[in-house]
Amino acid sequence: MTELKREATVGTDSKEDVVVTLSPAPAGSGISVEVSGKGARQFGEEIEAAVRAALDEMDVREAAVTVQDNWAYDFTVRARTKAAVHEARED
Amino acid sequence: MAYRLRRSRIYVPGNVPRMLSTCALFGADVVTLDLEDSVAPEHKVAARWLVTEALRDLDLGESEITVRVNALDTPWGEEDVKTVVATGAVDGIYLPKAETPQQVVQLASLLDQVEAEHNVNTKTTIVPLIESARGIIHAYDIALASDRITALSFGGEDYTRDVGGEKTSTEEELAWPRQRLIAAAKAAGKQALDTVYSDVQDLEGLHRQAVKMRRLGFDGKAAIHPNQVDVIHRAFNPTEEEIEHALEVMQAIEEARARGSGVASLGRKMIDKPVVERAQRTLRIARLGGLIDEAKIPDIIEEM
Numbered sequence: 001m002t003e004l005k006r007e008a009t010v011g012t013d014s015k016e017d018v019v020v021t022l023s024p025a026p027a028g029s030g031i032s033v034e035v036s037g038k039g040a041r042q043f044g045e046e047i048e049a050a051v052r053a054a055l056d057e058m059d060v061r062e063a064a065v066t067v068q069d070n071w072a073y074d075f076t077v078r079a080r081t082k083a084a085v086h087e088a089r090e091d
Numbered sequence: 092m093a094y095r096l097r098r099s100r101i102y103v104p105g106n107v108p109r110m111l112s113t114c115a116l117f118g119a120d121v122v123t124l125d126l127e128d129s130v131a132p133e134h135k136v137a138a139r140w141l142v143t144e145a146l147r148d149l150d151l152g153e154s155e156i157t158v159r160v161n162a163l164d165t166p167w168g169e170e171d172v173k174t175v176v177a178t179g180a181v182d183g184i185y186l187p188k189a190e191t192p193q194q195v196v197q198l199a200s201l202l203d204q205v206e207a208e209h210n211v212n213t214k215t216t217i218v219p220l221i222e223s224a225r226g227i228i229h230a231y232d233i234a235l236a237s238d239r240i241t242a243l244s245f246g247g248e249d250y251t252r253d254v255g256g257e258k259t260s261t262e263e264e265l266a267w268p269r270q271r272l273i274a275a276a277k278a279a280g281k282q283a284l285d286t287v288y289s290d291v292q293d294l295e296g297l298h299r300q301a302v303k304m305r306r307l308g309f310d311g312k313a314a315i316h317p318n319q320v321d322v323i324h325r326a327f328n329p330t331e332e333e334i335e336h337a338l339e340v341m342q343a344i345e346e347a348r349a350r351g352s353g354v355a356s357l358g359r360k361m362i363d364k365p366v367v368e369r370a371q372r373t374l375r376i377a378r379l380g381g382l383i384d385e386a387k388i389p390d391i392i393e394e395m
Contacts, residue, residue: 083136
């Protein structure tokens with residue numbers, strides 16, 4: 001399991017991008033995902049699914065995630081999430 | 092290796108989602124997703140993930156998909172190669188700042204390893220970017236360093252800085268390295284690709300320069316803006332007259348063969364081997380670029 005050591009924010013507010021903020025969560029609390037921004041109402045579920053898929057691939061089981069969307073495609077959501085994990089797991 | 096059109100090659104910054112999602116529409120022969128110069132050090136890891144996930148999802152059309160990784164002696168280069176090649180969606184790697192054959196050998200062996208580990212069935216190609224005095228001096232040995240190499244590509248900005256020269260509008264400072272790179276690439280049986288034209292507003296200037304580069308022997312030229320792609324294609328496509336002449340040459344060869352003669356002529360001119368080879372090359376490019384009716388192409392363009 002990948003342990004998150006600190007908060008990390010990755011992405012920009014440019015069109016088709018997304019800002020993902022990842023924070024360590026207490027043991028046993030699982031993963032929480034909060035989506036806001038342009039595509040949240042229409043694609044909130046897809047965005048959350050993309051975040052969860054990326055966390056699963058990176059073997060993250062405990063995390064609090066906030067997502068500020070600006071009409072990002074799934075590949076961008078996954079990429080920003082994975083990059084945030086990369087940063088958050090480092091001291 | 093079969094001849095592949097590489098008239099235009101567009102750089103797409105690796106950390107801009109909007110560019111990655113639209114780059115298939117640019118119509119370039121080669122798309123180069125860039126992890127090197129267009130990405131600041133603090134965004135290198137984020138860009139690597141973005142390019143990797145884009146490669147997994149996006150249909151990048153018929154373009155040849157390549158990635159310019161960071162040099163292997165940087166903190167990012169090796170991981171760039173491992174991560175993007177593991178997707179199985181990369182045709183080729185552009186190796187920046189290539190100065191020695193050893194750098195190519197190192198990349199080729201890393202590719203052997205990654206392809207085997209991730210069951211990547213296609214052999215990833217390599218294009219060394221020659222952008223220093225040392226690279227130009229070693230260009231021929233670099234071109235021969237691996238059978239994965241398809242082309243040498245020239246980087247004019249970095250070269251000029253490396254030799255302490257100055258960029259001029261006539262680009263005389265680039266004349267010698269360009270010609271040396273072409274000779275090195277062609278002697279090794281590879282394509283030669285020219286550097287960017289940095290004034291994206293000046294499309295006429297780009298066309299003039301690209302035509303000149305084709306005449307020197309370059310097979311294509313890098314682009315930094317989608318508007319440059321069509322202009323570069325026009326410059327590197329053979330003209331109608333050239334295609335017509337090439338067809339006449341091949342027809343004369345076929346007629347001579349039918350007569351059982353080893354000597355062909357067109358009008359009062361003997362057709363010698365270089366003329367035939369040029370005609371074959373013209374027709375190959377015309378065919379790949381969709382500039383000629385397939386039925387008109389004689390079978391013998393791939394022979395001899």
